[in-house]
Amino acid sequence: MSTNIRDIAKNVGVSVATVSRYLNDSGYVSYETAQRIKKEIERTGYTSNMHAQAIFKKQSKTLGLMIPNILNPFFNEVITYVEDRVVKAGYSLLLCNTSDDKGKEKMHLDMLKRFRVDGIIASRSLCREEYKSLQIPIVSFENNIRDDVPIVTADNYEGGRLAFEHLNSVGCKKLLHIEGPKTFDATVARAKGFVSAAHDYGCNVDVLNFNTDFRYDMAIDSDKELLKKITKYDGIFVFNDISCANIMNGIMTYGVRIPDDIKIMGFDNAMISTMVKPHITTIAQSAQKIADKTVDILLDIIAKKTDYELVNYIDVKLVARESTGLGNKNMN
Amino acid sequence: MSTNIRDIAKNVGVSVATVSRYLNDSGYVSYETAQRIKKEIERTGYTSNMHAQAIFKKQSKTLGLMIPNILNPFFNEVITYVEDRVVKAGYSLLLCNTSDDKGKEKMHLDMLKRFRVDGIIASRSLCREEYKSLQIPIVSFENNIRDDVPIVTADNYEGGRLAFEHLNSVGCKKLLHIEGPKTFDATVARAKGFVSAAHDYGCNVDVLNFNTDFRYDMAIDSDKELLKKITKYDGIFVFNDISCANIMNGIMTYGVRIPDDIKIMGFDNAMISTMVKPHITTIAQSAQKIADKTVDILLDIIAKKTDYELVNYIDVKLVARESTGLGNKNMN
Numbered sequence: 001m002s003t004n005i006r007d008i009a010k011n012v013g014v015s016v017a018t019v020s021r022y023l024n025d026s027g028y029v030s031y032e033t034a035q036r037i038k039k040e041i042e043r044t045g046y047t048s049n050m051h052a053q054a055i056f057k058k059q060s061k062t063l064g065l066m067i068p069n070i071l072n073p074f075f076n077e078v079i080t081y082v083e084d085r086v087v088k089a090g091y092s093l094l095l096c097n098t099s100d101d102k103g104k105e106k107m108h109l110d111m112l113k114r115f116r117v118d119g120i121i122a123s124r125s126l127c128r129e130e131y132k133s134l135q136i137p138i139v140s141f142e143n144n145i146r147d148d149v150p151i152v153t154a155d156n157y158e159g160g161r162l163a164f165e166h167l168n169s170v171g172c173k174k175l176l177h178i179e180g181p182k183t184f185d186a187t188v189a190r191a192k193g194f195v196s197a198a199h200d201y202g203c204n205v206d207v208l209n210f211n212t213d214f215r216y217d218m219a220i221d222s223d224k225e226l227l228k229k230i231t232k233y234d235g236i237f238v239f240n241d242i243s244c245a246n247i248m249n250g251i252m253t254y255g256v257r258i259p260d261d262i263k264i265m266g267f268d269n270a271m272i273s274t275m276v277k278p279h280i281t282t283i284a285q286s287a288q289k290i291a292d293k294t295v296d297i298l299l300d301i302i303a304k305k306t307d308y309e310l311v312n313y314i315d316v317k318l319v320a321r322e323s324t325g326l327g328n329k330n331m332n
Numbered sequence: 333m334s335t336n337i338r339d340i341a342k343n344v345g346v347s348v349a350t351v352s353r354y355l356n357d358s359g360y361v362s363y364e365t366a367q368r369i370k371k372e373i374e375r376t377g378y379t380s381n382m383h384a385q386a387i388f389k390k391q392s393k394t395l396g397l398m399i400p401n402i403l404n405p406f407f408n409e410v411i412t413y414v415e416d417r418v419v420k421a422g423y424s425l426l427l428c429n430t431s432d433d434k435g436k437e438k439m440h441l442d443m444l445k446r447f448r449v450d451g452i453i454a455s456r457s458l459c460r461e462e463y464k465s466l467q468i469p470i471v472s473f474e475n476n477i478r479d480d481v482p483i484v485t486a487d488n489y490e491g492g493r494l495a496f497e498h499l500n501s502v503g504c505k506k507l508l509h510i511e512g513p514k515t516f517d518a519t520v521a522r523a524k525g526f527v528s529a530a531h532d533y534g535c536n537v538d539v540l541n542f543n544t545d546f547r548y549d550m551a552i553d554s555d556k557e558l559l560k561k562i563t564k565y566d567g568i569f570v571f572n573d574i575s576c577a578n579i580m581n582g583i584m585t586y587g588v589r590i591p592d593d594i595k596i597m598g599f600d601n602a603m604i605s606t607m608v609k610p611h612i613t614t615i616a617q618s619a620q621k622i623a624d625k626t627v628d629i630l631l632d633i634i635a636k637k638t639d640y641e642l643v644n645y646i647d648v649k650l651v652a653r654e655s656t657g658l659g660n661k662n663m664n
Contacts, residue, residue, distance in 0.1 A: 095427035
């Protein structure tokens with residue numbers, strides 16, 4: 001039998017209205033009474049019924065975060081920073097790992113709607129139709145979800161340009177870009193920036209498209225056709241650091257020397273970039289800046305403020321390391 | 333103005349009872365009517381009120397998963413496998429990242445209680461007091477939460493023994509164990525197994541305790557005292573793979589050759605173990621087996637079945653790789 005507010009009031013010897021004031025922080029309760037109510041709540045394990053509260057107050061003090069791929073360490077970083085800021089603002093955070101799978105994403109979106117979350121942080125999505133009718137405050141990071149939904153994103157196009165300029169400056173002649181899935185705004189912009197900069201310099205670059213973000217079953221080192229395609233280049237820009245680490249690992253298994261034979265770089269400056277040898281040259285984007293800005297705008301929308309920007313770019317910069325023949329110097 | 337069940341019924345031209353039967357899957361609705369109701373629900377964006385439903389039905393079809401440290405790739409693997417199995421069983425999954433922080437863990441537990449989740453998958457916890465009064469089906473992985481809560485765990489003690497036997501067999505004489513936090517049952521058992529096996533062989537081993545799981549700010553390579561302590565050994569067993577990768581990276585920066593100068597190994601067989609060079613020798617535990625068993629027992633408890641075991645060990649095995657001088661051969 002579960003405890004209700006009447007039991008708490010009776011056991012403490014106060015009125016239901018007093019317990020209600022205490023629970024809702026909505027009027028005077030003496031310190032001594034508050035302590036007794038608090039103890040009784042702890043003793044009985046009473047939980048105010050959040051479902052009933054949510055119906056009544058129309059807010060759940062909970063935000064949802066859609067994570068495209070929990071195996072990508074960049075998103076792990078975004079999660080920790082989003083969580084820190086959300087918790088400090090007094091909200092709980094529901095993490096929803098979509099695994100870039102439409103069915104899972106839809107299931108999570110339905111769950112967030114049913115739980116009446118106060119806001120959603122969206123990311124790349126295969127459910128843009130579902131988002132069209134969503135009547136909940138939304139901010140998106142990295143990807144455009146809906147024209148009226150604010151977006152916070154690294155300047156991926158500029159990052160692609162910086163990547164070309166770096167590989168060009170260290171003497172690479174046969175350039176390849178390994179492009180992320182065509183459905184990810186962020187990786188498409190990186191590819192566009194890379195190709196456009198090459199064009200400006202009068203260079204040709206090849207592009208090889210990957211259909212998915214990094215996954216466990218990406219056995220680069222056993223796909224001989226893929227290895228042959230990759231190893232005829234001397235400069236490679238991979239769409240993110242975790243995929244870059246995976247490709248480096250695959251080609252080094254076949255005796256390719258990095259950076260002597262091939263110079264290779266990634267994007268993100270994720271933790272993995274300095275955990276592998278050689279350390280990975282990368283385009284750094286700040287997971288913390290993206291997380292902070294995204295949460296701040298969402299809280300603004302929830303608070304009915306309107307003075308935020310619809311499109312918010314976060315700066316990127318080159319971090320040159322061993323995988324392109326540089327030391328651990330920051331080139332920017 | 334939001335749509336309610338009456339609007340749906342009126343627009344489709346059927347009774348409220350028919351829509352209710354459709355929504356609750358609780359009686360006959362013709363295929364053609366069901367299709368029209370479905371379309372109208374999609375058109376209006378109607379969501380049945382989960383909060384009201386949860387109060388009425390006393391189930392939310394949602395499970396909670398407590399994650400101790402989302403930066404540890406082993407837990408990322410556990411998440412993906414738990415999620416797969418939970419979704420297949422028709423439940424949604426709420427991910428709660430505790431970051432091994434008591435305040436955050438308590439906040440998440442409160443949230444799961446308020447949302448009336450049908451069950452919780454717990455892990456290492458700093459809130460064992462709060463778990464005592466929790467009236468929700470719980471299964472724990474890796475850590476003991478409460479005497480009546482089933483636990484699913486790799487045989488960490490046996491893993492520690494295998495680690496000693498391996499380092500001993502490849503000729504290491506000065507052995508160190510880098511032990512995880514004393515509050516983690518799993519890493520404490522690994523340490524005990526390692527020390528106990530050494531004792532059986534008449535060997536001395538030193539133990540160095542780390543206070544936290546892997547974190548970004550663990551700058552091994554700038555902590556000269558720590559480096560000096562570590563590099564006087566020729567065989568090191570680190571409590572998990574991500575920390576092992578981090579320590580390898582730190583000591584190699586100072587010119588230590590692995591495996592020539594120091595042989596080192598981890599625990600988990602996490603993805604990171606084959607992404608770094610040299611590839612890490614490790615004690616493999618199956619994230620998938622742990623996840624599957626944990627979810628299955630939780631679903632059994634929810635279904636009021638009682639024929640599960642309280643303690644469930646998952647086998648471990650040695651995977652010998654380059655970091656202890658072996659090839660990519662599986663030694664077991």
